[in-house]
Amino acid sequence: MREDAGAWTYILASARNGTLYTGSARVLATRIQQHREGQIPGFTRKYGVRRLVWFEAHDNVGAAYKREQLIKRWRRAWKLELIERFNPRWEDLFPSIAGFGPPLDQLLRSKLDPFPGRMPGESRAESRAPESPL
Template identity: 60%
Template sequence: MEKHWVYILASARNGTLYVGVTRDLAKRIHEHRTGQFPGFTEKYAVKMLVFAEPHDTAVAAIQREKNIKHWSRKWKMSLIERDNPDWRDLYEFLV
C-alpha cells in the first residue's frame, strides 16, 4: 500500500515553516527545492525537509496536515525537535 505523507519544510532553524501533504514525498520535496511551482515556499526559500510523517490513507494525512497547520508555531517546533533535534535536512535520506 502506498503511503501518504505530511511534511514540514523550513527555511532555516527557527525560520519560516511550511506544512504540506503528498503521496510522493521525494518528488514533492524536489519540486519545492527547484521552485517548480511559484508560491509561498519559493518566495520565502522554504526548502529544508525537517519533518515527515507517513499515513496509510489520504484522509488521515490531510486531517493531520490540517491539525498541524492550526497548531502554534511553538508546537510545530516541538514536533520537529522531537524527531529531528539537530534540524537535519531529511531530503538527503530520500534520494
C-alpha cells in the same frame, strides 16, 4: 521510512527556527524535490522554504491531508517542539529520503512520530479534551 505509506505529511523550514511550511503528498521525495527546485509557485518558492525537517507516514491521502490541516492550526511553539523531538539538529532530511544521504536512523532521534494523534506536551487524556484542536 515506511515503504508502504500511501501518503505523507511534512514540514519544510527555511532554516533552523526559520519560516515553516506544512504540506502533504503521495510521493514525498518527488514533492520535496519540486519545492527545492521552485517548481511550485507560492509560499515555499517566495520564502525559500526548502529544508525537509519533519515527516510522517499515513495510510492514505485523506489521513495525510487531515494531519496537515491539524498541524497548520497548531501554535508555532508546538510545531517547533514536534521538529525538535523528531530531528533535534534540524538536519535536511531530503538527501536521506532521496537515497543519496546518510540513513535516517543516523540523523533522527526517533523514526516514529513522537506525538501520534497528540500535540507536543499533551497527555493522552488531554488529547481527548473538547477544547483540543485534535
